[in-house]
Amino acid sequence: MAKxxxxxxxxxxxxxxxxxxxxxxxxxxHALARIAALDPLIHAFVLVTRxxxxxxxxxxxxxxxxxxxxxxxxxxxxxxxxxxxxxxIRTTCHSKLLLDHxxxxxxxxxxxxxxxxxxLLGKLATHEFAFGGPSFxxxxxxxxxxxNLDHFTGGSxxxxxxxxxxxxxxxxxxxxxxxxxxxxxxxxGVVGLKPTYGRVSRRGVFPLSYTLDHCGPLTWTVEDTxxxxxxxxxxxREDPASADLPVxxxxxxxxxxxxxxxxxxxxxxxxxSDGMTEETLAALDAAAQQVxxxxxxxxxxxxPAFALFNACGRVILTAEAYAIHEEELLSRPLDYARxxxxxxxxxxxxxxxxxxxxxxxxxxxxxLLNGEVLKKYDAIITANGMSAAPRFDEFDPSMPAKxxxxxxxxxxxxxxxxxxxxxxxxxxxxxxxQIVGRAFDEATVLRVGAAFEAAxxxxxxxxALEAAIAA
Amino acid sequence: MSxxxxxxxxxxxxLAKAGANVPPHLKAGVLAGYRDMKAMAAMVHGxxxxxxxxxxxxxxxxxxxx
Numbered sequence: 209m210a211k212x213x214x215x216x217x218x219x220x221x222x223x224x225x226x227x228x229x230x231x232x233x234x235x236x237x238h239a240l241a242r243i244a245a246l247d248p249l250i251h252a253f254v255l256v257t258r259x260x261x262x263x264x265x266x267x268x269x270x271x272x273x274x275x276x277x278x279x280x281x282x283x284x285x286x287x288x289x290x291x292x293x294x295x296x297i298r299t300t301c302h303s304k305l306l307l308d309h310x311x312x313x314x315x316x317x318x319x320x321x322x323x324x325x326x327x328l329l330g331k332l333a334t335h336e337f338a339f340g341g342p343s344f345x346x347x348x349x350x351x352x353x354x355x356n357l358d359h360f361t362g363g364s365x366x367x368x369x370x371x372x373x374x375x376x377x378x379x380x381x382x383x384x385x386x387x388x389x390x391x392x393x394x395x396x397g398v399v400g401l402k403p404t405y406g407r408v409s410r411r412g413v414f415p416l417s418y419t420l421d422h423c424g425p426l427t428w429t430v431e432d433t434x435x436x437x438x439x440x441x442x443x444x445r446e447d448p449a450s451a452d453l454p455v456x457x458x459x460x461x462x463x464x465x466x467x468x469x470x471x472x473x474x475x476x477x478x479x480x481s482d483g484m485t486e487e488t489l490a491a492l493d494a495a496a497q498q499v500x501x502x503x504x505x506x507x508x509x510x511x512p513a514f515a516l517f518n519a520c521g522r523v524i525l526t527a528e529a530y531a532i533h534e535e536e537l538l539s540r541p542l543d544y545a546r547x548x549x550x551x552x553x554x555x556x557x558x559x560x561x562x563x564x565x566x567x568x569x570x571x572x573x574x575x576l577l578n579g580e581v582l583k584k585y586d587a588i589i590t591a592n593g594m595s596a597a598p599r600f601d602e603f604d605p606s607m608p609a610k611x612x613x614x615x616x617x618x619x620x621x622x623x624x625x626x627x628x629x630x631x632x633x634x635x636x637x638x639x640x641x642q643i644v645g646r647a648f649d650e651a652t653v654l655r656v657g658a659a660f661e662a663a664x665x666x667x668x669x670x671x672a673l674e675a676a677i678a679a
Numbered sequence: 680m681s682x683x684x685x686x687x688x689x690x691x692x693x694l695a696k697a698g699a700n701v702p703p704h705l706k707a708g709v710l711a712g713y714r715d716m717k718a719m720a721a722m723v724h725g726x727x728x729x730x731x732x733x734x735x736x737x738x739x740x741x742x743x744x745x
Contacts, residue, residue, distance in 0.1 A: 519719035526716060538698050541705075550708040554716045556697035557690065562720040569723045606704075608712045 213238040214375035218432040232283030236265035252371035256330040264327040280435040282325035290331040293412040315412025332367030340548030354671040359597040362391035369396035387615025390627035395597035397638025405622030406451035409444035417528035420619040430658040434458040461655025467503035478591035483612030485595040491630040517617035523566040530555020574621040588644040596637035626653040
């Protein structure tokens with residue numbers, strides 16, 4: 209039986225578009241209809257750009273028919289976390305403070321997607337300013353987890369994770385400062401890539417923490433992430449952190465087994481961490497064994513304590529976020545969601561030596577990871593979340609939300625990390641892992657991820673949303 | 680280790696210095712966050728002699744893949 213349109217991957221949709229067996233308008237109308245039916249339950253979108261989407265799709269069909277091919281996303285619908293500037297289209301950061309903000313210019317990523325002929329479906333929910341959350345005291349509700357609507361999506365790219373998991377879009381852009389792509393990928397059971405720091409321009413994306421922010425995609429398959437990277441990666445002289453390196457062929461390792469790769473498995477780094485569940489740990493051990501079966505040599509290693517990476521990242525993130533929001537935090541405290549405010553105001557308590565020492569520690573940790581571990585190993589497999597998505601009602605609105613994720617170490621070091629599912633918890637929620645690579649070697653983490661995905665069929669099951677509508 | 684009262688006073692002093700008037704209903708949450716942030720800030724302070732400098736964060740020369 210033919211797949212429903214929303215289950216076609218970017219690669220499959222691209223082949224069908226070029227063969228003329230499906231049109232971009234058909235893909236777009238299907239996506240818009242699905243958003244209309246499902247998003248009232250999921251709240252992944254804060255704005256649907258219906259007219260723009262249909263105009264983009266009609267143009268893509270005309271171009272493809274006349275032999276103009278703008279690349280792998282040509283004619284393919286996508287959506288953007290609502291911190292990416294879109295010229296003439298409201299960009300709110302999910303905040304009361306920017307409710308009427310309509311940028312004059314596109315973010316670099318949006319400009320690249322537009323130039324690549326992709327079709328913008330709309331703007332996606334986020335935690336306010338890509339921080340805090342899950343918050344119910346904002347102008348838009350928080351996105352809900354398509355696997356169980358009573359559960360959290362992770363954040364801050366909450367709408368991105370939810371929209372991809374629900375099959376509302378094949379690709380959604382997210383951002384990741386402490387795990388904001390990889391957390392939603394873990395909780396929502398999708399693929400998410402935090403590229404190397406400097407690989408994708410952040411210009412025109414609302415900053416959270418200048419030296420930790422990364423832009424990257426969430427998709428249903430590893431191949432779709434690789435194809436998206438082909439469009440969005442590249443040097444931007446106006447992003448001071450952008451790396452002046454050629455764009456790699458991100459698909460070059462896809463379809464290969466893992467023979468010859470050496471993979472590090474820092475089990476002690478996460479096995480006894482707060483919140484680690486037996487089923488998450490068992491799924492990680494099974495994943496490491498699977499990677500070995502695919503031909504890689506997997507060896508257990510040790511890393512410095514997670515708490516050290518976490519302290520380093522949190523001090524930098526909090527100081528930099530406060531620097532961005534200082535004026536509004538002091539003058540309009542009640543216009544922020546309570547979670548955002550409770551976390552950001554702490555930047556006022558940090559000293560200059562705290563930040564400088566955090567930067568110095570970052571250098572030590574980065575040197576260790578790259579100069580020792582990743583000199584010997586091609587990649588690292590490690591934990592992402594410690595347990596499946598919590599219920600919304602487990603969060604106490606009067607206290608800052610605590611997350612049991614081990615994602616921030618690789619914002620500190622800047623390495624590329626692929627998050628992908630490993631299976632499901634007993635209550636039917638996704639579990640997952642991270643694959644960490646050498647700087648600017650996204651191709652290897654994608655190779656490992658694609659081999660694992662193909663071997664396990666991890667993406668074969670989708671949320672039963674039609675049942676939720678019927679209920 | 681600060682007592683709860685001392686921690687509260689310390690936080691009040693730092694926030695006052697910054698010019699922040701924390702809404703009363705958020706104070707307990709901010710205080711809880713401050714306890715954690717203070718511990719994390721202490722953790723990043725280590726013994727790093729001057730020879731550790733210059734402290735550039737990333738170097739493409741060192742980290743570019745082979």
